[in-house]
Amino acid sequence: AEKYKAISPAEFFYKYKEIAGFANPARALYQTVRELVENALDATDSHGILPDIKIVIQRADPVQEFYRVTVEDNGIGIPPDIVPNAFGRVLFSSKYVLKQTRGMYGLGVKMAVLYGQMTTGRPIEVITSKREYRRIYFFKIRIDINKNEPIVLERGSWRKQRDWHGTIVSLTIEGDWGKAKARIKEYVNRTAIVTPYANIVMYTPDNEVVFYKRVIDVMPRPPREVKPHPYGVDLEMLKMIMESSKQPTILEALVENFQSVGEVTARDLLTRAGIDPSISPSSLKEDDLLKLVNVMKTYSQYKPPSSSAISPLGTEVIKAGLNRMFEPEFVEAVTRRPSTYEGHPFIVEAGIAYGGKVPLSEPDKPTTLRYANKIPLLYDEGSDVITSVVKEDIAWENYLVSFPAPIVLLVHVCSTKVPFKGVGKESIADVPEVRREIKLAISEVARRLRGYLTAKQKEFEAQRK
Amino acid sequence: AEKYKAISPAEFFYKYKEIAGFANPARALYQTVRELVENALDATDSHGILPDIKIVIQRADPVQEFYRVTVEDNGIGIPPDIVPNAFGRVLFSSKYVLKQTRGMYGLGVKMAVLYGQMTTGRPIEVITSKREYRRIYFFKIRIDINKNEPIVLERGSWRKQRDWHGTIVSLTIEGDWGKAKARIKEYVNRTAIVTPYANIVMYTPDNEVVFYKRVIDVMPRPPREVKPHPYGVDLEMLKMIMESSKQPTILEALVENFQSVGEVTARDLLTRAGIDPSISPSSLKEDDLLKLVNVMKTYSQYKPPSSSAISPLGTEVIKAGLNRMFEPEFVEAVTRRPSTYEGHPFIVEAGIAYGGKVPLSEPDKPTTLRYANKIPLLYDEGSDVITSVVKEDIAWENYLVSFPAPIVLLVHVCSTKVPFKGVGKESIADVPEVRREIKLAISEVARRLRGYLTAKQKEFEAQRK
Numbered sequence A, B: 001a002e003k004y005k006a007i008s009p010a011e012f013f014y015k016y017k018e019i020a021g022f023a024n025p026a027r028a029l030y031q032t033v034r035e036l037v038e039n040a041l042d043a044t045d046s047h048g049i050l051p052d053i054k055i056v057i058q059r060a061d062p063v064q065e066f067y068r069v070t071v072e073d074n075g076i077g078i079p080p081d082i083v084p085n086a087f088g089r090v091l092f093s094s095k096y097v098l099k100q101t102r103g104m105y106g107l108g109v110k111m112a113v114l115y116g117q118m119t120t121g122r123p124i125e126v127i128t129s130k131r132e133y134r135r136i137y138f139f140k141i142r143i144d145i146n147k148n149e150p151i152v153l154e155r156g157s158w159r160k161q162r163d164w165h166g167t168i169v170s171l172t173i174e175g176d177w178g179k180a181k182a183r184i185k186e187y188v189n190r191t192a193i194v195t196p197y198a199n200i201v202m203y204t205p206d207n208e209v210v211f212y213k214r215v216i217d218v219m220p221r222p223p224r225e226v227k228p229h230p231y232g233v234d235l236e237m238l239k240m241i242m243e244s245s246k247q248p249t250i251l252e253a254l255v256e257n258f259q260s261v262g263e264v265t266a267r268d269l270l271t272r273a274g275i276d277p278s279i280s281p282s283s284l285k286e287d288d289l290l291k292l293v294n295v296m297k298t299y300s301q302y303k304p305p306s307s308s309a310i311s312p313l314g315t316e317v318i319k320a321g322l323n324r325m326f327e328p329e330f331v332e333a334v335t336r337r338p339s340t341y342e343g344h345p346f347i348v349e350a351g352i353a354y355g356g357k358v359p360l361s362e363p364d365k366p367t368t369l370r371y372a373n374k375i376p377l378l379y380d381e382g383s384d385v386i387t388s389v390v391k392e393d394i395a396w397e398n399y400l401v402s403f404p405a406p407i408v409l410l411v412h413v414c415s416t417k418v419p420f421k422g423v424g425k426e427s428i429a430d431v432p433e434v435r436r437e438i439k440l441a442i443s444e445v446a447r448r449l450r451g452y453l454t455a456k457q458k459e460f461e462a463q464r465k
């Protein structure tokens, strides 16, 4: 007889943890550092706070390969009534809104909690306070996997002694520092390249201290939440909007719930869909909704999607980061204008560093640093659209570059929704609009490199005479 | 202010549907056919029923690219009280047990329902009956995305007029037959290669009929559910077992809940963990559980994991499938002995077909047909361990093969848990134990091909004299 049953999202991701990057102890240690650091940076630079991030990885047991991973930030902190769900409920997040952030799934830190629970049995510890609070709050939390609910094992609070705000997250997991350390150090290094405005210090189990000091005070403008663009609409979204709208008419419901839709545009859309603008939103029938979705998706007279929800690094930040890390003889960066795919605005940025202390590349392609929403992508490069463009769409010889060469290429894709191929966030899918922008961005910085190499060549020949 | 919220698994996979393979209308049409066909085959061949599968894809609208996809099978059917959850609740499945099946996530058909809902608004229709029933049951179902619950829009039943059992699933989605048809046909063709014991007929929107007739009555032995093997244990699993066990002693709880653990072994494990075998399961403390997990994972005297839970194709089925599809001059197949990774038993099988009507391969590698749990894998070959082994670990020239050549290589990995890289089930992760077995299986069939090519060469030279 068949055993039919439902499982919670916590049980699902506990069972299939490899899908979220927790395939083995080495990858789990790497992913845990990632998830905590990405949360810490989201809590700072998305809110105009210059980040101070401390990462501590220590052996937690003399015999077993258990590691205590602690990440501290000076970010916005978390309200105490929110903490249990934030760390103890899978699919709970503050980032389910239309705004560019590193986090998006409501899963990251919970995966680390689950992995700690199943390998060491130890709960996660959280200390947090917001700037306006007088107290600091402390929690020990584990996850009830069956119910997908937090279990608060301990809680406490105390009065602030000094002006502190931020969050300290600590958990103990099985890991493999020997296997993982090169990648973890690479991840922190690559993070520092795109956050030259952050202080990042890491203490390792080998008693090393890795320190990336802040070199600029300029930060990317923080992203602001926006309403969806009509190009991203679908039947279910429109239905949900109309059912929950408190507006008296469908016209006002459209204007309130979509960007780039003012009264004139809304009236135009409704006319084309053959719908009376004055009827109430909840009275729309199935056929009308489908007609309206089709009209909204094919209408060609909207203002383009707002880019206030995306937060590119900017050329100043990219160049500062590449300069600090590689001390190149030549550096350039470009931030493309906003584009969209499926109603989501996105920007592609590229940076190029050449010569100086830039290490020699592979014999067949430039050293390529992939980024998505400011997150360094280190694995699965074979299935990433950036890798594909660099290999197949750029004729490097046209830019006077032959490999190996002392050249580093940085490519950053940022969006309200980066089309990741999996919840482990390691590679970007080959979406045509995005691919096109990546190619244009890389060609742009490659052209500028060519200009430099040509001038350098001329100067060299002039000197010879 | 931050907007903290929880979402249901239905909303999560609706929001991030590209992660499950529903990235665009062409891929969605492909994935919908896949999910329905895989469910139909699971309902037949895992239960000793020779499959009769009918696939119908028709244009559902004169203007819009809407397609009605219907799959009918002669399988075990679904109880009427189960149908709403089976099709309307994400993370509901009969395949969350330790047994090899194509399905595993409890997500597949629900993704298709969600996609139909958001692109056409139409519900899924299900007709089903079990062999022993006198009635046939009918449902029209949509998903309440917010609550992750089914909404039954219509239901009915009627008396059977003839001895029918099985399931008919029909839904209407936006698709792109022009872009998807080559891949859909390839998928059905590749399915037929490993199910030569099935009748599969497909009716396409171009009014074509594709028919793969049953050519053998031999089926792989159906898999049988097993208890977990101690090598796959973790702290959370052991805790859940001990808390829910009705056994009076920890000794009996171990014997009841794990395979390869009889009384002698259980006593040995408990002794090594310093635990009294007569205490009740729920009285174990945290430290004891962790000690016991460590002992169980490192103990070296178990019987190896049972392979009754896995269901390899077998060499007869593989050869019949390759012969029917390619009419080669040479065909061979091998089924390796069971192996394990992380407590999960797995088997790698390989088949090779050469000459005859086998098409010419690429200039650098053999045409490779990847399969996992009898499912053909068509996308993401770049990140699949099989591709990696074929390219990097096999010196084809040692087997007298130089490309291009009229050679097809089939590789099948089957397990109680195939280490897929994503919920879209397109590529297998590089797990060391699995990689090793793939290499050994391919080497084996390549050796036999070499034997044939050597004999053929000798015969050719003998004839020349």
Ligand SMILES: Nc1ncnc2c1ncn2[C@@H]1O[C@H](COP(=O)(O)OP(=O)(O)OP(=O)(O)O)[C@@H](O)[C@H]1O
Pocket (backbone or CB within 6 Å): A035, A039, A040, A043, A073, A075, A076, A077, A078, A086, A087, A092, A093, A094, A095, A102, A103, A104, A105, A106, A107, A108, A109, A110, A166, A167, A169, B002
């Ligand atoms: N260091 C932190 N400072 C402030 N808020 C935090 C911090 N860490 C976690 N949070 C809060 O907890 C929530 C859950 O974090 P989690 O990592 O599970 O999901 P996410 O970051 O939203 O998405 P993703 O799964 O993509 O990481 C976050 O959305 C955020 O609101």
Ligand SMILES: Nc1ncnc2c1ncn2[C@@H]1O[C@H](COP(=O)(O)OP(=O)(O)OP(=O)(O)O)[C@@H](O)[C@H]1O
Pocket (backbone or CB within 6 Å): A002, B035, B039, B040, B043, B073, B075, B076, B077, B078, B086, B087, B092, B093, B094, B095, B102, B103, B104, B105, B106, B107, B108, B109, B110, B167, B169
């Ligand atoms: N044609 C069918 N015949 C019998 N049972 C079916 C059929 N289709 C679906 N089911 C039942 O519905 C359940 C849910 O199907 P669904 O495709 O969502 O998940 P799954 O097949 O278990 O896993 P996966 O997400 O990997 O496909 C199945 O587990 C099975 O019990």
Ligand SMILES: [Mg+2]
Pocket (backbone or CB within 6 Å): A035, A038, A039, A103, A104, A107, A108, A109
């Ligand atoms: Mg996160």
Ligand SMILES: [Mg+2]
Pocket (backbone or CB within 6 Å): B035, B038, B039, B103, B104, B107, B108, B109
């Ligand atoms: Mg399925």
